[in-house]
Amino acid sequence: MPLSRRFRALKAAHFRAGFGGIRCWGAIGRNRLNETFRVIRFENVGMRYGTGPEVLRDVSFDLPDGSFHFLTGASGAGKSSLLRLMYLAQRPSRGLISIFDRDLSTIPRKELPMLRRKIGVVYQDFRLLDHLTTFENVALPLKVKGASEGVVRKHVGELLAWVGLNDQAHARPATLSGGQQQRAAIARAVVTRPQILLADEPTGNVDDAYAVRLLFLLQELHRQGTTVVIATHNHALIERFRHPVLHLEDGILSRVGEDPVYDG
Amino acid sequence: MAKSPQAKNAPAKRRTSDIPFGHDPASRLLPWVVAVMVYIAGLSIAGALVLSAFADRWESGLIGAMTVQIPPPADDAIDTDYQDGLVRKAVAAILETPGVEKAEPLATEEMRRLLEPWLGKSIDPRDLPLPSLISVEFKDGLTAGDLDLRDLQRRVDAVAPGAILDDHGQWQARLVSFLESLRLVAAVLVAIVTLAGLIMVIFAVRGGLLAHRQTIELLHLVGAVDGYIAAQFQREAMKAGFKGGLLGLTATAATVVGLGHGAASTGAVLPGVAVLDPTDWVILCLLPVATALISVAAARVTVLRALAKMV
Numbered sequence: 001m002p003l004s005r006r007f008r009a010l011k012a013a014h015f016r017a018g019f020g021g022i023r024c025w026g027a028i029g030r031n032r033l034n035e036t037f038r039v040i041r042f043e044n045v046g047m048r049y050g051t052g053p054e055v056l057r058d059v060s061f062d063l064p065d066g067s068f069h070f071l072t073g074a075s076g077a078g079k080s081s082l083l084r085l086m087y088l089a090q091r092p093s094r095g096l097i098s099i100f101d102r103d104l105s106t107i108p109r110k111e112l113p114m115l116r117r118k119i120g121v122v123y124q125d126f127r128l129l130d131h132l133t134t135f136e137n138v139a140l141p142l143k144v145k146g147a148s149e150g151v152v153r154k155h156v157g158e159l160l161a162w163v164g165l166n167d168q169a170h171a172r173p174a175t176l177s178g179g180q181q182q183r184a185a186i187a188r189a190v191v192t193r194p195q196i197l198l199a200d201e202p203t204g205n206v207d208d209a210y211a212v213r214l215l216f217l218l219q220e221l222h223r224q225g226t227t228v229v230i231a232t233h234n235h236a237l238i239e240r241f242r243h244p245v246l247h248l249e250d251g252i253l254s255r256v257g258e259d260p261v262y263d264g
Numbered sequence: 265m266a267k268s269p270q271a272k273n274a275p276a277k278r279r280t281s282d283i284p285f286g287h288d289p290a291s292r293l294l295p296w297v298v299a300v301m302v303y304i305a306g307l308s309i310a311g312a313l314v315l316s317a318f319a320d321r322w323e324s325g326l327i328g329a330m331t332v333q334i335p336p337p338a339d340d341a342i343d344t345d346y347q348d349g350l351v352r353k354a355v356a357a358i359l360e361t362p363g364v365e366k367a368e369p370l371a372t373e374e375m376r377r378l379l380e381p382w383l384g385k386s387i388d389p390r391d392l393p394l395p396s397l398i399s400v401e402f403k404d405g406l407t408a409g410d411l412d413l414r415d416l417q418r419r420v421d422a423v424a425p426g427a428i429l430d431d432h433g434q435w436q437a438r439l440v441s442f443l444e445s446l447r448l449v450a451a452v453l454v455a456i457v458t459l460a461g462l463i464m465v466i467f468a469v470r471g472g473l474l475a476h477r478q479t480i481e482l483l484h485l486v487g488a489v490d491g492y493i494a495a496q497f498q499r500e501a502m503k504a505g506f507k508g509g510l511l512g513l514t515a516t517a518a519t520v521v522g523l524g525h526g527a528a529s530t531g532a533v534l535p536g537v538a539v540l541d542p543t544d545w546v547i548l549c550l551l552p553v554a555t556a557l558i559s560v561a562a563a564r565v566t567v568l569r570a571l572a573k574m575v
Contacts, residue, residue: 087485089481089484089485090575091575109572110490112575113484113487113488114487116484116486116487117487127478129282129284129479129482131286131287132282140482140486141486141487143282144483144486144487144488144489144492188486192487
């Protein structure tokens with residue numbers, strides 16, 4: 001489905017739900033769940049910062065294409081570090097990571113940007129650039145890809161409408177509320193239609209009702225075929241949405257919940 | 265015509281850098297540092313060009329000419345008629361030499377004028393045992409090297425023994441050697457200033473990389489290639505280099521023109537305002553372009569090397 005049609009469908013669903021109480025999300029688009037293709041694979045991965053202790057130890061798991069996982073664990077358990085490895089901000093100290101079937105230890109550095117463009121990230125602190133407007137922040141991944149101005153205008157406009165930030169297109173992040181900043185960060189993460197969406201504590205700074213709405217949005221992206229991993233502390237959400245859970249404890253991954261491909 | 269929502273939301277057309285260089289003190293100061301460097305380099309280059317023009321002017325006055333000295337009698341007995349006779353014969357001999365256009369003895373008045381600063385107005389040069397001077401000019405385009413100076417010496421010796429031919433070669437050689445030294449000093453100065461400027465740009469870029477580390481990491485994470493990030497630093501360095509270059513050039517031009525006016529007021533001894541010809545000014549005007557290009561190259565190399573160390 002073309003991106004514009006997809007966003008129009010999402011926008012319609014969004015407006016149907018009023019974003020003030022999403023009640024019904026019809027199945028939009030094709031779920032690309034493909035059990036045979038592992039978009040992310042970790043094998044005995046260990047990671048340390050500098051010469052410090054290992055923050056992740058012998059982490060092994062596979063994420064099939066189009067899956068949805070929660071990543072849980074106490075503060076300091078290594079959730080953010082695991083996500084940093086997944087979005088290629090960090091290299092492991094040991095072990096094997098492959099993303100889209102590409103072994104990261106052998107992939108040339110110049111090819112990493114192409115892989116990163118397939119991964120959308122919602123950071124815990126949003127990481128919006130203060131000197132850019134909401135529009136420019138959301139447009140950033142398209143701009144670095146070299147998209148034409150027309151494409152940028154069209155897609156970013158649609159996405160801003162989707163996340164309900166149409167009226168804030170020219171606003172700077174500092175003038176947005178926390179929720180608005182978060183929606184801008186989500187829009188930026190999905191503007192290039194990534195194959196993987198990683199979100200680090202996206203519900204950390206919002207109330208429960210908003211957290212549920214947010215999860216519905218992310219779930220909708222998942223239904224479009226995006227592989228989603230959400231790091232969260234919010235057990236109510238995990239209970240409610242019932243997706244497989246990757247649980248970290250002191251840097252060691254343990255299985256919680258239903259996940260047929262987990263082999264840790 | 266009503267605008268679509270997308271068009272309405274799009275920001276006005278302007279080139280916004282993804283990296284907020286304006287918030288970075290090193291970036292703000294860079295044009296001023298470049299301006300100082302360009303000022304020093306500009307003055308050095310202008311100095312070298314002035315010297316070259318000066319030397320060319322002297323040289324063109326001397327090329328194609330020489331002086332023949334007819335010494336006074338050895339016993340210091342002053343016999344003006346005898347001496348004048350020698351000069352006349354020498355002039356005739358010189359004029360017979362192929363390639364010679366003109367040969368004229370230095371007039372007594374001119375001799376008096378030359379000696380006046382040392383001997384005063386009351387002295388008649390004809391009363392002194394001084395050599396007689398003959399100014400010789402060659403035919404168009406010929407220099408002393410084109411003439412058979414041995415033949416000329418022989419001809420003059422035949423009528424005025426002991427005559428000395430002075431083609432100004434020794435004086436010119438010393439002048440050229442001195443000017444070469446000055447040009448070398450100017451070139452070294454320009455090289456040092458260029459190096460200092462390069463180091464300043466590299467430090468400013470490194471400072472920018474540190475100051476905007478988080479933004480750069482974000483750009484990487486959204487898929488920016490190193491060249492995309494380097495291009496933003498290059499644009500900033502180009503702006504700083506060109507702006508600094510223009511400031512430095514303006515200061516250089518003001519100084520050169522001011523010094524030219526000052527020199528002109530001293531009389532004909534020093535070069536005047538118009539000592540830099542249009543070509544020289546074009547060379548100076550290329551300075552901002554050169555600084556912009558050097559800044560761009562330095563920024564690119566520095567950024568790419570730094571980014572290569574990142575994940």
